[in-house]
Amino acid sequence: MKQHSEQYDIIITNGRVIDPETGLDAVRNVGINGEKIAAVTQDPIQGKETIDAKGHVVCPGFIDMHFHNTGYAFGQKLALRDGVTTPMELEFGIYPVKPWYEAMAGKSRTNYGASVGSIPIRETIFNPDLDEQYHGYFILDVLHPDKTKTTMKWSKEHATSEQIVQFERMMEEGLQQGSVGVGHAAGYMVDGCSQQEAMIVQKMAGKYGQSSFVHARFSSQMPPTSGLLAFFEMMAPQEVYGGGIVFQHASAQALRDTIPALELFDAAREKGIQVIGEIYPYDYGASIVGADYLVPDNYGPNMGRDYKDIIVISDLEPLTKERYDEIMKTAPLTPAMFYNAQEEDVVKGLAHPSSVVGSDAFAYTDRKTGEIALDWDTPFDSVNGHPRGAGTHARILSWTRERKLDIPLSLAVSKMTYMIAKYLEDNGVPQMADKGRIQEGKDADITIFDPETVQDNATMQDGGLPSSGIPYVLVNGTVMVRNSETVDDVFPGKPIHGTGKIA
Incomplete structure (x- = not known):
């Protein structure tokens, strides 16, 4: 065997390396210099710091397109413990875009990104009293209505022709400022948001060569307002204007029609139409009581x-x-x-070869005060909230081990890494070409887990309990989980942007 003379900053030795793009699934040593992977080899290597990964899988850091908690410390802490290195707020979205990215710069423990959202744009248009407090992070404004004067106008109001023009202009502004596509949660504004606005969402995605990220208008398995009909609402303008579509938590909209929906998306992709379905591994979701x-x-x-x-x-x-x-x-x-799809349909959807995983991580509340839990030092066992914000990715891996989810481990990993990175790369986010892979020259976002013990621990009663069996997580070459403990006061996270340019 060849002995590498170079000393790397960090080496990961003896691990089972899974790289979904190349199909590599074998024991390798990985060398890291700075923020990049510098070597993937069978040969012995040397480093300033060694992580012995014997008996563990070494794979790309998990990417989550549907993570409402990405913009604050407690959400990122739970993400890291679940192996997520790039959580993004792409469904609900943000507005304005530039202040949110500026507020996150140099202060993020994970990578981060957000779409420009139709909901915050609508609230900005309809509510002149809005006093946003979170740099465009509208999900937190909504959860603090006394402070921010948010209303439900974004959900119920009908836009005038002048407001429609304003809506399109503001959306384009967000894309030009580097948002990751367009977020459109029509399911929260069933009777308010028009089909014209939905059309504009896809028109703007196509114009900038990016994707929309859609919570479809209907959650139903019955005509006339079925989940399938809601998918058609976005796919029709997509056929005209282009751009991609991610139908997020697709099983929660399609319910027993989940497999027919995924087969529809497959047929569309065979025709060159970029559309995928995202699913979380739970038969219940999280939202607000007032959701349509x-x-x-x-x-x-x-x-x-x-x-x-x-x-x-x-x-x-x-x-x-x-x-x-x-x-x-x-x-x-x-x-x-709230309970939505039957678990049988969820599992079938996750096993479908083309579906990807997204958590839809939602805010946690302090059990004693009822306040939203934002701070890094919040005890895991002191909060209430949906367990998907803490355990989605470990749950996928444990279901795969137990054969409840009967797919190869490499495919389970790909659904949380490469398949997402490749989709985003193909839809206007060029940075993603360096993520979702374990290859020389790619970003050193790496998750190390024990396939025999990895487990989600969060439950409906204890929604903030962190996952176990994921002892190491690296973000851009910086160890952020060491021996199953998160590392504080280090901020290696980088922004993820769309191109901001017309395609």
């Missing part, structure tokens, strides 16, 4: 659920009709969890 798809006329007959299937996050109590009516009158932005 949770209104009784939809949630009951169209999703096959009842009030008791909606659980308020702050106290983990199921709703009754009386409490639902009261919350809708007084606090419709109250965070809640």
